[in-house]
Amino acid sequence: MAKTKTAYVCNECGADFPRWLGQCTECKAWNSLSEVRLSNPKAHPRVAERSGFAGATQAGVQTLNEVSLEELPRFSTTFKEFDRVLGGGVVPGSAILIGGSPGAGKSTLLLQTLCRLAENKKTLYVTGEESLQQVAMRAQRLSLPTDKLRMLAETSIETICQLADQEKPEVMVIDSIQVMHLADISSAPGSVSQVRETAAFLTRYAKQHGVAIIMVGHVTKDGSLAGPKVLEHCIDCSVILDGSSDSRYRTLRGTKNRFGAVNELGVFAMTGSGLKEVSNPSAIFLQRGEEQGNGSVVMVVWEGTRPLLVEIQALVDYSALANPRRVAVGLEATRLALLLAVLHRHGGLQVSDQDVFVNVVGGVKVTETSADLALLLAIVSSFKGEPLARDLIVFGEVGLAGEIRPVPSGLERLNEAAKHGFKKAILPLANKPKQAPEGMTVIGVRNLQEALDAI
Numbered sequence: 001m002a003k004t005k006t007a008y009v010c011n012e013c014g015a016d017f018p019r020w021l022g023q024c025t026e027c028k029a030w031n032s033l034s035e036v037r038l039s040n041p042k043a044h045p046r047v048a049e050r051s052g053f054a055g056a057t058q059a060g061v062q063t064l065n066e067v068s069l070e071e072l073p074r075f076s077t078t079f080k081e082f083d084r085v086l087g088g089g090v091v092p093g094s095a096i097l098i099g100g101s102p103g104a105g106k107s108t109l110l111l112q113t114l115c116r117l118a119e120n121k122k123t124l125y126v127t128g129e130e131s132l133q134q135v136a137m138r139a140q141r142l143s144l145p146t147d148k149l150r151m152l153a154e155t156s157i158e159t160i161c162q163l164a165d166q167e168k169p170e171v172m173v174i175d176s177i178q179v180m181h182l183a184d185i186s187s188a189p190g191s192v193s194q195v196r197e198t199a200a201f202l203t204r205y206a207k208q209h210g211v212a213i214i215m216v217g218h219v220t221k222d223g224s225l226a227g228p229k230v231l232e233h234c235i236d237c238s239v240i241l242d243g244s245s246d247s248r249y250r251t252l253r254g255t256k257n258r259f260g261a262v263n264e265l266g267v268f269a270m271t272g273s274g275l276k277e278v279s280n281p282s283a284i285f286l287q288r289g290e291e292q293g294n295g296s297v298v299m300v301v302w303e304g305t306r307p308l309l310v311e312i313q314a315l316v317d318y319s320a321l322a323n324p325r326r327v328a329v330g331l332e333a334t335r336l337a338l339l340l341a342v343l344h345r346h347g348g349l350q351v352s353d354q355d356v357f358v359n360v361v362g363g364v365k366v367t368e369t370s371a372d373l374a375l376l377l378a379i380v381s382s383f384k385g386e387p388l389a390r391d392l393i394v395f396g397e398v399g400l401a402g403e404i405r406p407v408p409s410g411l412e413r414l415n416e417a418a419k420h421g422f423k424k425a426i427l428p429l430a431n432k433p434k435q436a437p438e439g440m441t442v443i444g445v446r447n448l449q450e451a452l453d454a455i
Contacts (some may be wrong), residue, residue, distance in 0.1 A: 008033040009192050014230045036193040036399045039244035041215040072259065078116040081267060081277040082109070084304070085239055085252050087260015090171065093210045094259065095203040097177070097232065098218040099225045100241035103277055105250055105268070106216050109138060109241065110173050112274050118148040119173055124169035128155040142274040155189065157182050157198050161205050169211060174202060176216035178226065187437075195227040203234050232256060243270070247363050249284065250275065254304070264304030282309035282420060285362040292390045295382025298422070299374035300395045300413035301366050307409070307416040309393075311361040312371065314378035319355040329359030331371065339398060343376055346402030346448045351383060370399035371405040373426070376448065377455055388455060389424055393417040396428040402448040414442070426454050 005438050008017045011034055013027040023030050074089030083089045084097070100106045107130070114123045127135055132153050139146050150167060154160050157180050164172060174180065180198045181189040188194065199215065206213040215235070218226045223242075225232060236258045243250035252266040267281040278284060286298065286309055295314040300307050312331075319325065328336045336358055343349050358375060360366055373396035381388050395413055397405040405412075410431030417425060418437035425442045434445035445451040 005037070007036050009036045009228070011192060011228050014196075016227055023396050034192045036191065046343050049217065074259075075121070077113050078351045079109075079113060079266075080279065081275050082113065083250065085257075085264045085266045086237060087254075087257050087264070091236070091259050092170065092212055093207050094212050094237060095199075095206045095235040096212070096214045096237040096239070097199075097217050097225070097235045098239050099129060099219050100243075101219055101223070104241045104243055105270055106137075106241050107175055108138070108142070109252075109268070110175065110214060110216065111135065112142065112144060113148065114171065114173055115139065115144040115149050118150075119145065121170045122146075122150070124150045124152060124164060124167055124172045125175070126152045126154060126160055126173060127175045128153070129176055144274075155179050155181060157201050161201075164205070164209075164211065171212045171214070174213060174215045176218060177202075177231075178218050196230055199227075199231050200234055203236075205426060228233060235299050241381070242365075244365065249278070249363065251364070261304050261336045265306075265308065266269060266300045282307075282416070284422065285364060292387045294385055294387050295378050297374050297378045297381065297388050298393055298417075299371050300393060300417055301364075301368060301370060302407075302409050302413065307413045308364075309416065309420060310364050310365075310366070312378050312383045313359045313361060314375065315355075315357040316358075316383040317349060317355045319353060321355075324351075324353060325355045325357070327356070328358045329454060330363070331358055331375065332367070335369075335372075336375070338400075339372055339376055340379070341445050342398055342400060342402060342448065343379065347380070347452055349380060349383065351379070354383070368407075369397040369405075370395045370413075373428075374450060375405060375427070377451065380452060380455070391421065391423040392455075393422040393425045394427070396426070396431070396445070396451075398448060404428045404445050404447060414440070426451055 008020050010024040010027065010029065011032045013024065014027040015024060015026040020033055024032050072091045074091055074140050076083050076089045098106055117123050132151050135151065152163060177195060177199055178190040181194050182197050182201065185193055185197055202213050220226050237257040239252055239254045241250055241252050248270055250268045250270055252268065254262055254264045256262060267278040268275040269278055296311060298309055298311050300309055326333060326336055340351055356379060374394040376398060377388065377394055395407060397407055399405050406428040410427060411433050414425060415437060418440050423440055425440060426445060429444035429446050432442055436442040443454045445454060
């Protein structure tokens with residue numbers, strides 16, 4: 001029997017080493033090396049299988065202008081929000097990876113999608129984590145049409161692809177990639193080498209046979225996709241289904257898309273009959289109380305290709321601690337500390353002895369800098385105890401010198417706010433349109449002091 005060789009592979013960059021190291025010498029990540037058992041190449045020659053990874057079986061050189069520019073024939077998932085995140089629909093031959101925390105609704109969303117697609121297309125749902133009875137019980141609970149959906153309970157990739165050759169599906173779901181395995185890799189399912197090789201095998205199969213494959217991936221405790229980083233490199237689309245178990249709403253966000261815009265956002269509502277798409281998410285995130293409280297303001301964030309209205313809340317309270325607390329939910333805590341320093345230096349407001357709590361309503365995570373001005377105005381409103389106008393909309397980036405910098409797609413943000421009945425807007429002067437929307441007062445500000453005078 002041939003001796004089993006081992007190597008140590010970095011989970012972050014994919015570099016391999018002959019022995020374990022505390023720090024990867026390539027990407028400088030600490031404690032990221034995992035042991036991988038290598039198979040005997042003489043016993044399992046797979047060189048021929050690796051050819052044509054991108055779908056081409058015969059290599060050939062051609063000029064760029066000879067490439068066909070015909071649009072890829074996308075087809076809809078039957079969910080408009082899902083189509084939006086994927087860039088307009090599913091591309092045949094694409095490999096899609098959907099991740100999310102346990103209980104987010106990944107299997108529910110894919111089961112609903114495939115049951116609907118099975119009415120017009122040949123589909124195959126492969127489950128490796130649940131029995132077919134469990135999937136059937138879920139479909140019955142959700143009142144889904146089950147007479148045309150083809151099911152398979154299997155974890156061997158070779159067997160799955162052989163049966164797929166017979167079925168010839170147009171869409172195939174793999175639930176999940178962490179439990180699948182290849183026979184000629186000796187390591188356990190879910191290990192770095194198994195996940196990397198099974199994902200590459202499925203991606204290669206999708207390209208060569210024109211089958212759209214949707215793979216379910218687990219996430220780590222910090223919310224990132226489990227497995228090696230090369231997993232996200234070899235697939236075409238990567239989306240994350242996010243949402244806490246106690247929240248009704250789930251957000252589907254695209255982190256990688258070769259066929260459309262990234263950072264696109266789709267919103268779903270979890271109901272007793274499965275996931276329902278939310279066509280107007282701004283109306284949900286703007287469910288405000290009858291009385292306008294202190295420290296509350298509405299801002300416009302840009303998610304992918306559309307504006308989204310969300311409410312931001314701030315609470316400033318006297319702190320008895322030596323180091324006052326700075327808590328940000330849905331925003332970056334470091335950004336909050338930076339803006340508080342700008343507020344002190346250029347706004348003349350000292351909050352060094354106050355606890356500052358910031359929250360974005362609805363569980364939305366805001367990563368862009370257009371929320372800076374809205375955050376500062378909410379903090380000032382809570383500190384002074386003066387509520388802001390209920391029909392006020394704010395957006396803009398705040399620089400370290402106290403200047404208000406412009407943000408992209410300013411007019412689209414303003415028009416979205418006008419649709420929802422907002423009458424007053426404070427925004428960067430560079431984003432101020434020549435013709436304001438009807439019935440709206442637009443105030444363009446150059447610096448933080450002008451913004452504070454405008455409220």
